[in-house]
Amino acid sequence: MxxxxxxxxxxxxxxxxxxxxxxxxxxxxxxxxxxxxxxxxxxxxxxxxxxxxxxxxxxxxQKKPVYARARTLRDAIRQKLSESEMKKLENLLPSTYKVIGDVILVKIPEELKDYAKIIGEALLEINPHCKSVWWDRGKRGMLRKPEVKIIAGKGGETVHREGGCVYKFDVSKVMFSPGNQAERIRMGTIVGKEVVVDMFAGIGYFTIPMAKKAKVYAIEINPESYHYLLENIKLNGVEGRVIPILGNSMFVTPERVADRVVMGHINCHEFLPVAVRALRDRGWIHYHESVPEAVLERPIRRIISAVREEGKRIKINCVRKVKNYSPGVIHVVIDAYIY
Ligand SMILES: C[S@@+](CC[C@H](N)C(=O)[O-])C[C@H]1O[C@@H](n2cnc3c(N)ncnc32)[C@H](O)[C@@H]1O
The missing domain is CATH 3.30.70.2580 (Alpha-Beta Plaits)
Incomplete structure (x- = not known):
């Protein structure tokens, strides 16, 4: 040097x-x-x-060079690689990453697998309040289990704070989508003193903000998510208003109890008849779906047909984009009034 x-x-x-x-x-x-x-x-x-x-x-x-404090991932990695290596890799380096509580999730292209540790260490350097970095390789199956691998630091359990709510969970066991933040906050604001059924409660993504005002039946099939759901109910002081249910919402959803049903799973159209039957007489369904842009009308077709088969009528209030899901596919939510 x-x-x-x-x-x-x-x-x-x-x-x-x-x-x-x-x-x-x-x-x-x-x-x-x-x-x-x-x-x-x-x-x-x-x-x-x-x-x-x-x-x-x-x-x-220079025996003890003093390095400039890196502010971006690129700068931090540049300090760890030779110039020629950096030139080779620069275009492949991740340009974004997610900080959830004190844990970082980053998507890394397979071509950079030998550099995963360096990327992880660089991320810890520029985010000194974080304890670990996980390589995010997506989510698996109906339970949306995260496929992650630790690449720097230790520990996956973290606490994320958002909109006055606290969510505790382990990123290696349970998914958490920062991109759904606006929708979680919206759910907390549109409910009143009413009864809600959350058919895919997870760790309480929608249940917790809604339970600040409403009584919520929170159904979750995965015992690991259910464990954190119970913790989050306590951490947020909503014990009196949530009825947690461990099971498959296809079979355990209570009938004719709700003013509102939340279907917060991107692949849950087969559960639509169950959601309609959970409503008391009339009420709202918030139906989520990941939909290719080429068939954007598909979720509307599905919900109308399920509601009619249950002998009810429907008014579609709005179709909202929650986030981009993957190239050419978006995550939408339909607010529908059933009567
Ligand atoms: C994708 S997560 C919810 C994500 C959430 N909407 C958000 O804002 O991040 C869906 C949850 O539904 C649960 N789940 C999947 N199938 C289920 C079923 N049949 N009954 C109850 N829960 C189910 C999964 O275990 C998971 O915790």
Missing amino acids: KALRVKRQDAGKAVELMEILNLRDKRRLITSKDDYVEVPIVECDLNSLKEVADFDFKIVE
């Missing part, structure tokens, strides 16, 4: 020249000691430097 050592009075000129010649190594900071200043430089031809510098200098080897 080389640096140009110059007298303090020549520091300005030296920095300027290194900038003009594109020789300054910006990963390291300019340091000073006594009457001298060290300007970090990249490898270069010393002879040509002597020809252009109109000040005295010495090239020194």
